[in-house]
Amino acid sequence: MANANNSNGQEQTNGNNKDLNTKREDYLEWKDYFMSVAFLSAQRSKDPSTQVGACIVNDENKIVGIGYNGMPNGCHDDELPWSRTGDWLDTKYPYVCHAEMNAIMNKNCSSVSGCRIFVALFPCNECAKLIIQSGIKEVFYMSDKHKDRDYMIASRKLLDLAGVKYQQHIPKQRKIVIDFDSINERHPKKP
Numbered sequence: 570m571a572n573a574n575n576s577n578g579q580e581q582t583n584g585n586n587k588d589l590n591t592k593r594e595d596y597l598e599w600k601d602y603f604m605s606v607a608f609l610s611a612q613r614s615k616d617p618s619t620q621v622g623a624c625i626v627n628d629e630n631k632i633v634g635i636g637y638n639g640m641p642n643g644c645h646d647d648e649l650p651w652s653r654t655g656d657w658l659d660t661k662y663p664y665v666c667h668a669e670m671n672a673i674m675n676k677n678c679s680s681v682s683g684c685r686i687f688v689a690l691f692p693c694n695e696c697a698k699l700i701i702q703s704g705i706k707e708v709f710y711m712s713d714k715h716k717d718r719d720y721m722i723a724s725r726k727l728l729d730l731a732g733v734k735y736q737q738h739i740p741k742q743r744k745i746v747i748d749f750d751s752i753n754e755r756h757p758k759k760p
């Protein structure tokens with residue numbers, strides 16, 4: 570679309586040639602926004618191999634819980650292993666809390682029943698149980714890369730039996746960049 574002109578007939582654009590007089594069309598749509606919140610939350614994770622975030626949303630599009638994978642409260646993450654291999658007790662697996670669990674436990678309302686959860690990876694069977702018991706009704710995930718593993722087959726079986734819907738989220742915007750410096754950009758002076 571052509572840029573609007575101001576009263577002096579001059580175009581009003583910013584440094585990136587964005588029209589400053591017309592409503593933005595490239596704003597984040599709701600589901601991309603919630604998945605982005607999940608991905609941003611994942612950046613808090615100290616897991617060296619896989620950072621996962623989850624975001625729970627109610628039917629008013631309000632975020633009611635956020636979480637990422639990390640060690641349990643009070644268990645210092647320098648005192649527990651982050652390894653993937655070796656003796657089971659020396660790996661992270663028996664200790665780490667999954668993003669979905671943390672998002673549910675961090676809820677800022679009395680119940681997440683009827684809510685949706687946005688999560689980077691398809692939930693494992695243990696998280697599926699938590700999702701079902703908490704009353705979450707729908708799962709949006711980005712990747713199902715472990716779908717052939719037994720615990721994922723079990724997860725789908727549980728979700729199907731409980732009537733929890735799930736679907737892969739295909740984002741409209743493939744990449745979202747946060748540029749903290751952009752807030753200091755100044756627009757051309759108003760006429």
Ligand SMILES: Nc1ccn([C@H]2C[C@H](O)[C@@H](COP(=O)(O)O)O2)c(=O)n1
Pocket residue numbers: 616618619620621637638639653661665666667668669688690691692693696
């Ligand atoms: N839906 C999921 C799946 C995995 N996680 C966490 C659990 C671990 O911290 C990490 C997976 O580690 P990897 O086996 O890839 O080294 O991701 C989760 O929170 N939610």
Ligand SMILES: [Zn+2]
Pocket residue numbers: 667669692693694695696697
């Ligand atoms: Zn899990």
